[in-house]
Amino acid sequence: MASINLYICSDENNKITKSNLSGLKQYTGVFRDEINVMTPVFQIETTDNLSGYNYAYIADFGRYYFVKDIKAVRNGLWEFSLAVDVLMSYAAGILALPAVIRRNAGLFNMYLNDSNYMTLNYSRIQTKEFPHGFGDWNFVLTTVGKGGNNQGGNG
Amino acid sequence: MAVLKFVNSNYSDFICSTSTNVTGLNLEDAVTHQAISGQATTGTNAFQWLKANDSVEYYIVLSLITSNLTSNYKTHTTPEYYIKGGTNQNYIQFTFSARMTSQGYYQVLAGFFLHSNDYPQFTSYVYSTQTIVFTQYPTLSDYVDAFESGELGFYLWAYPGTQTDTDTVGLIAFGPSSLTDLNPNPYLVICKYNNASNEDNHSAVNSIFSPVPVTPDFGPDSEEDGGWGDFNDETENIELPDVPSISALSAGFVNMYNPSPAQLQVLVNALWSNDISQVFWKMFTDPMESLVSLQIFPVAPEVTPASVNIVMGNVTLQDQSTTPITFALAPALTNQYKIIDCGSLQMNEYWGSALDYSPYTKAEIFLPYIGVKEIDINDVMAATLHLQYIVDFLTGTCTAQLECVKAQHIDFSAPLYHWQGNMAMAVPASASDMSQLITSIASTLVSAGLTVATGGSGAAIASGIAGGALNMANAHPRIEKGGTVAMTAGALDNQTPFIILTRPIQSKPAGFENYKGWPSNITAELGSLSGYTEVEYVHVEVAGATDEERNEIERLLKEGVII
Numbered sequence: 095m096a097s098i099n100l101y102i103c104s105d106e107n108n109k110i111t112k113s114n115l116s117g118l119k120q121y122t123g124v125f126r127d128e129i130n131v132m133t134p135v136f137q138i139e140t141t142d143n144l145s146g147y148n149y150a151y152i153a154d155f156g157r158y159y160f161v162k163d164i165k166a167v168r169n170g171l172w173e174f175s176l177a178v179d180v181l182m183s184y185a186a187g188i189l190a191l192p193a194v195i196r197r198n199a200g201l202f203n204m205y206l207n208d209s210n211y212m213t214l215n216y217s218r219i220q221t222k223e224f225p226h227g228f229g230d231w232n233f234v235l236t237t238v239g240k241g242g243n244n245q246g247g248n249g
Numbered sequence: 250m251a252v253l254k255f256v257n258s259n260y261s262d263f264i265c266s267t268s269t270n271v272t273g274l275n276l277e278d279a280v281t282h283q284a285i286s287g288q289a290t291t292g293t294n295a296f297q298w299l300k301a302n303d304s305v306e307y308y309i310v311l312s313l314i315t316s317n318l319t320s321n322y323k324t325h326t327t328p329e330y331y332i333k334g335g336t337n338q339n340y341i342q343f344t345f346s347a348r349m350t351s352q353g354y355y356q357v358l359a360g361f362f363l364h365s366n367d368y369p370q371f372t373s374y375v376y377s378t379q380t381i382v383f384t385q386y387p388t389l390s391d392y393v394d395a396f397e398s399g400e401l402g403f404y405l406w407a408y409p410g411t412q413t414d415t416d417t418v419g420l421i422a423f424g425p426s427s428l429t430d431l432n433p434n435p436y437l438v439i440c441k442y443n444n445a446s447n448e449d450n451h452s453a454v455n456s457i458f459s460p461v462p463v464t465p466d467f468g469p470d471s472e473e474d475g476g477w478g479d480f481n482d483e484t485e486n487i488e489l490p491d492v493p494s495i496s497a498l499s500a501g502f503v504n505m506y507n508p509s510p511a512q513l514q515v516l517v518n519a520l521w522s523n524d525i526s527q528v529f530w531k532m533f534t535d536p537m538e539s540l541v542s543l544q545i546f547p548v549a550p551e552v553t554p555a556s557v558n559i560v561m562g563n564v565t566l567q568d569q570s571t572t573p574i575t576f577a578l579a580p581a582l583t584n585q586y587k588i589i590d591c592g593s594l595q596m597n598e599y600w601g602s603a604l605d606y607s608p609y610t611k612a613e614i615f616l617p618y619i620g621v622k623e624i625d626i627n628d629v630m631a632a633t634l635h636l637q638y639i640v641d642f643l644t645g646t647c648t649a650q651l652e653c654v655k656a657q658h659i660d661f662s663a664p665l666y667h668w669q670g671n672m673a674m675a676v677p678a679s680a681s682d683m684s685q686l687i688t689s690i691a692s693t694l695v696s697a698g699l700t701v702a703t704g705g706s707g708a709a710i711a712s713g714i715a716g717g718a719l720n721m722a723n724a725h726p727r728i729e730k731g732g733t734v735a736m737t738a739g740a741l742d743n744q745t746p747f748i749i750l751t752r753p754i755q756s757k758p759a760g761f762e763n764y765k766g767w768p769s770n771i772t773a774e775l776g777s778l779s780g781y782t783e784v785e786y787v788h789v790e791v792a793g794a795t796d797e798e799r800n801e802i803e804r805l806l807k808e809g810v811i812i
Contacts (some may be wrong), residue, residue, distance in 0.1 A: 106811055108404060108805060108808070108810045108811055109653075109810065109811040110775075110810050110811065110812050111811075111812075113373075116417075128372065132407075132795075132797065134486050134800075139803060140792060145478075146618070147675060153386045154606065157672070157723050157791070165552060167543050173360060178307065178317070178798065180798045180801045180802050180805065181793065181802070181805060181810060183794075184667065184791045184793070184794050184798070184802060185792035187792060187794070188775060188789075188806070189774075189775050189776030189792075190774065190775070190776055191774070191775050191787055191788070191790065191791070191812060192771070192772060192773070192775075192787075193772070193774075193775055193784045193785070193786060193787035194770070194771075194772050194784065194785040194786040195769040195770070195771050195772070195773050195778065195783070195785065195788070196768070196769060196770065196783040196784060196785035196807075197765065197766035197767060197768055197769055197782065197783040197809070198766045198767065198769045198771075198773075198778050198780065198781065198782045198783075199762040199763055199766045199767070199779065199780025200574060200762075200778065200779055200780055201771055201773060201778055202762075202766065202767030202768060202769045203767075203768060203770060203771070204313075204526065204600075204601060204602035204603065204767060204768070205544060205603050205606075205618070205658075206603060206768035206769075206770055207603045208603060208767070208768045210765055211603070211604060211609070211753075211755060212755065212756040212757070213604070213753035213755055214753070214754040214756055216754070217751045217752060217753055218749040218751075218752045218753075218754055219746065219749065219751055219752075220749075220751075220752060221596050221726065221747050221749050221750070222596070222747060222748040222750070223600065223745055223746070223747040223748075224591040224592050224593075224594055224745060224746045224747060224748075225592030225593070226589070226590065226591045226592045226745070227591060227617060227743075227744045227745025227746060228547035228589070228617050228672075228744040228745070229547055229744040229745075230547060230548055230549045230550055231509050231545060231546070231547055232507055232545070232546050232547075232548065232549045233507065233510070233513060233543065233544070233545055233546075233676070234505060234506070234507055234543075234544050234545075234546055234550060234582070234673075235505070235506040235508055235513075235540075235542075235543050235559070236485070236501050236502070236503060236505050236506075236508075236540075236541040236542045236543075236544075236642075236643060237503070237504045237505075237506075237539045237540055237541055237559070237561045237562075238503055238539050238541055238562070239502075239504060239539045239560050239561050239562040239563055239564070240388065240563075241461075243578045244766070
């Protein structure tokens with residue numbers, strides 16, 4: 095006897111651990127035909143309206159699935175086409191993986207060059223003046239001849 | 250004595266000079282702690298932690314929060330970021346910023362570790378020299394179990410400099426042990442952590458709580474060729490140059506003066522005297538031939554306290570048209586060169602990111618009498634720039650040296666840039682082309698001498714000489730304008746050097762990190778992370794997954810997932 099849980103999931107597909115699952119509907123039955131574990135297709139006969147359900151868990155397979163397609167075959171008969179959600183199905187194993195992280199929301203080094211930096215096409219000009227400059231105007235007369243004015247310093 | 254002092258807060262100073270053990274932490278070295286509530290937990294009232302010792306001050310901004318994820322906490326990230334983690338989910342956040350205000354630099358290792366079985370277990374860390382925003386979610390079941398047993402704690406720690414740094418370290422711990430009560434007056438614990446005396450960094454504090462440094466990977470561990478440099482990055486600080494110890498003045502042939510305009514007028518009168526004896530005398534010793542230059546400089550030379558006689562050739566110039574005779578005087582230069590210190594500028598990062606560096610930010614420098622020059626922003630950002638000129642009053646040549654002192658990301662000091670220009674404005678000085686007259690004089694003298702030798706009368710000789718002198722006096726020597734007529738363009742430009750920074754203006758969508766994250770390039774366990782994550786490299790060793798599923802997991806991790 096197979097057990098299928100259907101959920102309404104509001105999490106993003108790429109979220110590893112889907113936590114916003116609601117509207118649980120649990121059905122049991124048997125798979126009459128050959129079924130692909132990765133992309134199972136099955137029918138559920140129920141009076142429930144299942145048109146809003148987009149997520150599933152099949153305990154026998156130990157996997158979570160996205161609902162790819164729902165067909166109302168006839169009154170009370172729904173056909174579901176699923177695709178495995180590998181992230182949720184193997185969340186514990188994935189979260190234990192060490193990896194070289196390219197990008198993260200909280201663990202980052204902003205000094206790394208990043209092609210995702212977007213800048214406006216105009217720039218901010220900033221000037222910083224040194225404390226001291228010139229403008230103390232003086233004449234300097236240079237001559238040659240006897241005497242010289244080697245009068246000290248290193249001159 | 251290290252003093253850990255809160256400023257701009259109502260917390261008392263933390264003086265780590267005596268040993269005080271804190272219950273539950275059992276830190277061996279000097280420790281003090283302060284229960285914090287209210288201000289720190291509001292999230293918007295981060296307080297500063299000032300660490301002061303003899304010569305170095307560290308300003309550290311720390312905030313920590315224990316709160317509910319549904320609270321509308323607004324700080325460095327958007328509140329949605331936390332709400333996504335679920336309702337009633339508890340978290341801790343540290344914001345840690347270290348800024349150096351004087352020497353040295355401060356590298357921060359911030360992270361979270363918990364201990365079980367008397368050994369710290371790292372789950373993540375951040376290595377930074379700037380600001381760290383560190384958020385941790387105690388939601389994993391093993392953590393929660395450990396919290397409930399009262400064995401775990403969250404800690405933030407920081408190390409100055411490198412691992413071999415011998416300075417005092419502040420350890421900040423948040424806890425102390427149980428996070429099950431999330432309406433606590435959490436403790437901020439600071440202790441002195443000195444690793445100078447023992448290579449074992451654990452010696453100063455109880456090993457259970459010892460923040461073992463996590464060294465970022467700086468190079469490969471490859472067994473193949475390459476990667477085996479000596480990694481010797483020692484640098485010798487280069488000082489700015491001094492003036493030469495010998496100059497033209499040293500030779501004794503050159504006289505240099507710093508006349509005032511009034512003194513120059515006396516000089517002009519002396520040079521262009523109408524006195525016939527002066528004219529005659531100048532024919533034999535033309536002082537104008539001894540005039541090398543008259544220049545205007547925008548800086549005062551070093552001179553003698555008192556004025557001296559202006560000597561040109563072997564003539565001490567005097568204006569005989571006055572009574573009494575006025576000697577041409579001016580202060581004499583005591584040094585052919587002079588160093589002009591233009592002072593220093595502190596170049597601070599604006600963004601605190603790669604945007605402050607090439608290719609985003611550009612820098613130029615305007616140097617009077619040299620022009621606008623481009624400088625590498627990577628050399629001058631986060632540095633103190635010291636500019637000096639050296640002026641040669643003989644030639645007008647000036648050189649400028651820009652010294653870059655970096656202490657934030659690297660420790661470095663050297664004059665990296667050198668330019669040269671010319672600072673002198675030549676004043677047109679009248680110069681007589683007396684060569685023909687001198688030839689004439691010589692000819693006359695030779696003729697007169699010959700007359701004498703051949704027995705001519707003295708009157709005739711005198712007449713000849715006098716005639717020659719008159720001829721010379723009545724002659725109109727061709728006057729040439731010497732030197733460069735045009736003023737130095739630099740004199741008409743700005744006289745103070747300045748830096749021109751062209752900074753980019755970042756367009757950052759709100760909460761960008763939640764959609765795309767920031768660059769990381771750090772090895773970490775995925776479970777220790779939160780939010781948007783892209784993986785560069787990973788070995789997908791997941792039990793039970795088919796080959797197709799493993800490939801799919803790797804593809805998704807590289808495309809980006811939300812943890």
